[in-house]
Amino acid sequence: MTTFAPQIKIPATYMRGGTSKGVFFRLQDLPEPAQVPGQARDNLLLRVIGSPDPYGKQTDGMGGATSSTSKTVILSKSEQPDHDVDYLFGQVSIDKPFVDWSGNCGNLTAAAGAFAINSGFVDAERIPQNGICTVRIWQANIQKTIIAHVPITNGEVQETGDFELDGVTFPAAEVQIEFMDPAGEGAIFPTGNLVDDLEVPADVVEGGTLKATMINAGIPTIFVNADQIGYEGTELQEAINGDDKALAMFETIRAHGAVKMGLIEKVEDAANRQHTPKVAFVAPPKGYMASSGKEIAAGDIDLLVRALSMGKLHHAMMGTAAVAIGTAAAIPGTLANLAAGGGERNAVTFGHPSGTLRVGAEAEISNGQWTATKAIMSRNARILMEGWVRVPSDSF
Structure with a gap:
């Protein structure tokens, strides 16, 4: 027996x-x-x-x-x-x-x-x-x-x-x-740039180059513009998570960004580093209906953000990615900052699939480099x- x-x-x-x-x-x-x-x-x-x-x-x-x-x-x-x-x-x-x-x-x-x-x-x-x-x-x-x-x-x-x-x-x-x-170990912007031309395969985006802000704050995050990858920034989970081609595109962007950020040596290594970096796409404010049926007006938010976690569009927003969003939005010239209208700011309210979230952040230039002193948000x-x-x- x-x-x-x-x-x-x-x-x-x-x-x-x-x-x-x-x-x-x-x-x-x-x-x-x-x-x-x-x-x-x-x-x-x-x-x-x-x-x-x-x-x-x-x-x-x-x-x-x-x-x-x-x-x-x-x-x-x-x-x-x-x-x-x-x-x-x-x-x-x-x-x-x-x-x-x-x-x-x-x-x-x-x-x-x-x-x-x-x-x-x-x-x-x-x-x-x-x-x-x-x-x-x-x-x-x-x-x-x-x-x-x-x-x-x-x-x-x-x-x-x-x-x-x-x-x-x-x-x-x-x-x-x-x-x-x-910010994590090393520079808040690992490439030294607020916006990079991220090279990706031509089937991801025409021309094979994508504008990207790659920041290490809260969690390493790659921001791209929604319109450059065919989205509006108002999408809910079903628009992306049921689309295998879209998910493969985001994973390709994530893998190439991870190499550029110095997190992995080659694109293939991304499969063994699923949690980081995150990839998110941003857009200027626009009204939409959240997944709960609640109407989000353009005037309620500073920008739109959608982020992927472990290969799928998140139903709301990861807390660590919210730190990255707040920090990036506080630094003039990043894609998140530009989507929010540019200029200096110490807090943003962004729209995500489930609604809105406010996050505060403080960033300053020290010895010619941007540094983040803290980010603040409320949870329960x-x-x-x-x-x-x-x-x-x-x-x-």
Whole structure:
């Protein structure tokens, strides 16, 4: 008779943060082999989420079969001075045996602050009985500081509230997030230019050259103009995600941009770096109907932005890409800035498929180079379920 390994259970919390949701773990709760980076950790997280799934559904796991819902987070008491928690994010591929550790999830940052408080990572004397708890997060993927301002009522995280976020059905308590010094390692513009002529195959765009702003803020992002690739910037998911030719075009743009940004050596390497960079297209304001049926007027927004994540058009906007949008819009001459009308600005409201989002950013020239000092946005978050996840004990 064949014997099979039993399932084990691991303490976990299922949380929504912004327009994403993921499975949150405390580092010390993971099985010992998964407490360090490596294949055992990746295999465990893949099994938790239900990947790789050739059916693309993640039915046998906690994933929701979209880039927004195929996420994992590991938090631990911070090893950095003047920080409360170390926040490590793993983007789990849906159809491949692959966890991408190359970037942050800005949306889940809102949940990371609350999870840190609930998990005892924030010293008790820093948590007010009523008011705002400032959680100092070290984002371990990108080695950056993020400050989450988490509301507290009667000594506990306040999750319910009236802050509405387009792309999320129900309101919750507002959590303001500050992304400090959001540019990644090296220059904010890796090519040294605000706008580049990005060479791509001629079947992508006539002439084989695409205007692109490639910025490293929040997350490496490639901005192109909607009209140059045949779009208006008002598109919803179905207009692109059901079009295999369009998705292949965006992946080609992403791969060539990644090489130009110095993130990969050759175009073929992009397949093993799915989470970064992001690719987005921008356009001047124009009215449209959001996916919820809500009318967005041109006067409500400064620009239109549509962004792809893990090969598909995102249903709203990734938090990290919002940081890139705000930072790029604050720097005169970038494609995002020009789509918003040009000039200097320290905040923009942009239209995305689910509605609108406002993001503030501060950028300045230092020693002849642009630098970003911080980006600010509001999100909300709440616990959906807590307890344990179960996986077969031989799956990692």
